Amino acid sequence: MEKFTFTEQQDTRSGFGAGLLELGHSNPQVVALCADLTGSLKMDAFEKAFPERFFQVGIAEANMIGLAAGFTIGGKIPFTGTFANFSTGRVYDQIRQSVAYSGKNVKICASHAGLTLGEDGATHQILEDIGMMKMLPHMTVINTCDFNQTKAATIAIAAHEGPVYLRFGRPKVPIFTPADQVFQIGKANMIKTGQQVSIFATGHLVWKAMKAAEILHEKGIDAEIINIHTIKPLDEAAVIASVRKTGCAVSAEEHQRHGGLGDSIAQVLARHFPAPQEYVAVDDQFGESGTPEELMVKYGLETADIVMAAEKVIARKH
């Protein structure tokens, strides 16, 4: 097989910033709110271009979520920006009551998700956010894999009526999806077809899964790689069709094993096509300080871990 290549490396949060700026130009109803992390979220370009539609709320995330819910009354499309930890766990009840239960058209945009936030440590490395958000009725949950996809997703969610959680990250990662892609919420991306194992990856783990497929190929294993950028609503048809063909699954995510993408995959398989599955995820632990690279190795979220999981799950097939 041909090796996967990328054009350059860029952070997904910059994709969000670029998408938001473009939305500022194309959609006058879009407003942005930020809780004192404008630079980190790459919202400064929007702030500069559209100061009357940018709202600096200070270090007050609960108020920010409530404000966003209020902005929808009158037709605005609010995008909130802060770290994933402060976008979810800190404001869970505000999101639950004022946004999700109230059916508000709020876009909760969360950067620095997962271990790859790095040296700041476990206080900031949220690994439970996908679980919390996907449990909320009405909520759409998206975790994008590179700059281009994050930009496309940012633009796409503005056109989607309803609350959305958009998760992205801090480090520079390969750009391998097309710049001109149209982001379809809820539609899985087939990256490589294969016959022996289905690898469902999300976010930063998608590129690592692609690299794992190359290694597996050298070992004579033909892996299918699917990018699940939308965790909810999950593309169940894509999951079932793939596993029906390969007979086993690996899920890969920068998140706790409990409550993440893997559990969503497992639920679909249990209901429609029971099959062995292995998880590449954080195993019920908090993170710690370290470089993103060191942390991904220590917590088992590397290419090598995906390769091992694939071999293990293939061995479990009847």
Next chain:
Amino acid sequence: MRFESYLRSMKDIPELQRIASQVRRDILRQVHAVNSGHPGGSLGCTDFLTALYFRIMQHRPNHFTMDGKGEDLFFLSNGHISPLWYSILARAGYFPVAELNTFRKLNSRLQGHPATEEGLPGIRVASGSLGQGLSVALGAAQSKKLNNDPQLIYTLHGDGELQEGQIWEAAMYAAAKKVDNIIATIDFNGQQIDGPTENVLSLGNLEAKWQAFGWEVLRMQGNDMTSIVTTLENAKTYTGKGKPVVILMKTEMGAGVDFMMGTHKWHGVAPNDEQLKQALSQLEETIGDY
């Protein structure tokens, strides 16, 4: 656009008092019917909400839209006084009065705490988990400014609710951002579930607190219809001047029913058959029970 319902409903004080009497009956009958709900705070805030919906606000009960463009909006942050709000909304024409019969029952639009999920006209955000309404109202207020909509935002909060930190995040924000198209009202009844606010967690000097946060502070007797109408009209003159406005509204929990007043015991307890009869005997049926 003309506010037909508004013009039609410029009620004088005696008429407002007659409506309030009927609303109090509605509250008691709703909570009695399902043996649950919160009569105390509902009765205490009845006069305020009656004046707001039947005299002060410019709104369109018969043409409810979520966006509420071009009309005044009200947000109830202390959602547990839902039987009051439901009665007011029904009596103002947002939905059929007979629907009050469904309060807190299965498959009803009248949930225990106000919600948008079932599509009840008049409600724009869910409330019940306390402390969130001011933030939402401020967002709606800033949305109005972006839309060049000159109408006002009104809110109601419990005093116990002020123990929630988010209220003060919102209070700080409103003054800093000069959100001056909002009139917030605090139901200052001094009671909460576990007892007098002073004993549970003292609010200290509330007037000084709001002033220090940069708000224009007014005081009002919340069970005196004349005081309410005068103060609310006065409050409007403070809007548009760069500062948010808050009214500390002194009320009596359980107001209108003698044995429910002066105690926190009727915060979340429904009257039994005998108590209902006794309570209703003190409140004239002015418009007709549902």
